[in-house]
Amino acid sequence: MITMVPVLLSLPLLLGTAAPPESPVGAHHTLTFLYTGVSRPSRGLPRFQALAFLNDQAFFHYDSESQQAQPLGPWSQLRGMEDWNKESQLQKAREEIFLVTLKDIMDYYQDSEGSHTFQGRFGCELWSNGSSGASWSYAYDGKDFIKFNKDIPAWIPLDAAALEMKKKWEAEKVYLQRAKAYLEEECPGLLRRYLNYSRTQLDRQDPPSVWVTSHVVPGRHRTLKCLAYDFYPRGISLRWNQAHKAQESESERVILPSGNGTYQAWVLLRIGPQDKAPHMCSVQHPALPQPLTAQWQER
Template identity: 30%
Template sequence: MQYEGLLLLLPLLLMVRVSGVYSGHSLLYFQTMESTPGYELQEHIEVGYVDGVEITRYSSDVRRLVPVAPWMQKMEPEYWESETHRCRGNEAEMKYHGRIELTRLNKTGGYQYVQWMYGCELRDDGSTRVYYQFGLEGKDFFVLDSDRWILIPLTGQAHITTERLNGPDERLAERNKDYLEDKCFRWMRGYLKIGKEQLERRVPPEVKVSDQTVNGVTKLHCQVYGFYPRDVDVNWMKNGIDVPSYEAKHILPNSDGTYQIRVTAEVAAEDREGHSCHVDHASLDQTLTVKWESQSSSNTLWIVIAVLAGVLAIAAIGFIIWRISSGKKNYAQTSTSDNDGSTSTSNA
């Protein structure tokens, strides 16, 4: 079976972030299971991430957990056996709950998919956070309240579900409390230890600012690329005042393990002056600010450079011609002198 489609669905389940630049470490697992017309839930994939880097993958056709990050190959064979057993249990549980929900919501026909995300986060200030949430068709369905250890419905249709899962027969949140509060953090620290060289590196971003006008609408683009770790804060400002971003901010991976993001603001065509893009990232000692400059200003700069280059070229050519002319003149004078001297000597 092909799982490219399922992998694309994984980010659809929203991962809540605290505002500002993320600083710390996380261990998160994303699961997606899909059904196709005429079949029950059947295709399942689970992907593990440490600090946004994919480390492991499990799929229902292979039915084994395999390493993705090269440094995960350092783990002992016993690890892969026990974690494969855990993934198979997760697959069975997700299929069970997914079938119940899709049947109850009368969504058993056609293409459907169910998503589940769980894990933990340790921040540099010592604070922690745990995640456990469920989604249907790319929309959040319920989420964990880690203060009371119950599941909170996020849609009207989810109330019946959370009542069942919080009830004495299921107690789903409580059954996962030990893993989320303890084991998840212990596993995270172990992964960070063996993947330290890769995970703790810092690669500063490159920033490019440009503008675009289409159908009378002017947009300022701030392209930030080639940075690691993943989390970054990018904002447009005008004379020190925040400017709302016109498009959603999506951080995308690059093939070399770094990331990129483009943040766009819509402005009046005559109001572009004074705008600047501000970038905060763990690799930077201070906020990186790149000002927008009009294309005409840039063109003027290049024109000046071109003129100066032309003047220098003309001067260089003139110098070469002068040297050649001087050389010919000196050569002619030397030849005449030599010829005169030669005749005198002969006559003598």
């Protein structure tokens, strides 16, 4: 019989009471924690690691090798945002419970061969109109495992082993209330505190640079690519036009992080080999005072 304990909730809520995807109701901010535990770590992949995000920006990292919660990027220059020694202790305690839970699931399935992964994602969001939201879920080997419904409140099993976990986690009603309180009160409070230190970073606006290229398949077609890069925030519009008419793109718009705190995006357009007319890529972004246009024309 497995002896699972609620990951995170078996600990005191060491985060304490905090001091004072696109939202349909205006601007919003998010605080998200991503946990990953592996049964057989490899070089470059620690047994446990945690990443915390403000909006889409990673602001601290912890892993089982360093055992230190370390602020990332511009947050490493901030003072007073968090007690990082205390945060390291918290993440170390969570690591131990997280890996015990991974082992319990493996024992349930008798998964002794190969490497197995347990992942957790939890956090909250705040909208400009004062409303908030939150979520908490886990996955085993890439498949949904269990999630928390704070409105009931209850853990919703999505796997056979998760049913055993649900029984253990709900044996003490206090665990349900603490999970609900964390998502509805403590997490939003933390997010508000972090935002007080992070407005400059999160509210910045970096305009995109735009580059238009083409690739020819001999005798068949030409593919135009409109690339925008080094922009922030993430939201951007890319559209191909000809004679002021929007054209059907070959692919959906792709947006990816650049690795330096900004984003890159592109959209493709396929045209006939005899098409010599100019094609315009129109780019709209909050950091641009007006849409930016880049033209392709065969030279």
